[in-house]
Amino acid sequence: MGVLSCLMLMFSLPTANWWRLFAWLLLGFVIYFFYGRRHSVMALARENAASDAAVTQKQDVRRD
Numbered sequence: 001m002g003v004l005s006c007l008m009l010m011f012s013l014p015t016a017n018w019w020r021l022f023a024w025l026l027l028g029f030v031i032y033f034f035y036g037r038r039h040s041v042m043a044l045a046r047e048n049a050a051s052d053a054a055v056t057q058k059q060d061v062r063r064d
Helices: 002-011 015-039 041-063
Strands: none
Touching (some): 015 041
16 A cells, blocks of 8 residues: 555656655766776775786896
């Protein structure tokens, strides 16, 4: 019964409210995914591996 009353209230909203909802939802997803991509454990591991490879390469060049 509660779900039906909530759905009735949702579908009685004007179209402009739905557009605002989807715009904010899209903005939230963009921020969430870009922040997560930059600050994820995998991204940090990839950056560490790249910096370790650069240090190793510099050491190899110095030995030559």
